[in-house]
Amino acid sequence: MQNRGMKKWRPFATMPEQYIGLQEIIKKQSEIPQPSLTEDQMEQINFTLIEALHTNKQFYLTYYKRGQCITETGFIQFVDSLGELIVFIDDVFKLKNKMRLNVLIDVRFV
Structure with missing residues (x-):
């Protein structure tokens, strides 16, 4: 005879499809629309990026990104204003990340 052990009861996760559906609904409720920037804000971001590039x-x-505002720390490696691309190295994993300039919301020094 084997003991089945203690099983936890999850009332809303009885059907996997229902649990997945609830997770999607919760995720959609937390999404926000992409903020639009004024010309002054874009110009300030541009100056900050240039200063961060030159002073390291x-x-x-x-x-x-996908309905959320994400903040990361890092160092600027390259800014391509014609291709509207920025390359930065994140502080956590030391990986190179490429990003379009049109998704930037804010850039501030630590």
Whole structure:
């Protein structure tokens, strides 16, 4: 005879499809629309990016991705204003990340 052990009861997870559906609904409720920036804000972001590139200062980079505003810290490696692309190295994993300039929301120094 084997003991089945203690089983926890999850009332809303009795059907896997229902649990997945509830997770999707919760995720959609937390989404926000992409904020639009004024010309002054875009110009300030541009100046901050250029200063961070030349002085190699660490910065906070806030960007919009899939309904969320995400903030990361890192160092600017390359800014391509014609291709509207930024390359930065994140502080956590030391990986190169490429990002479009149109998804940037805010850039601030640490």
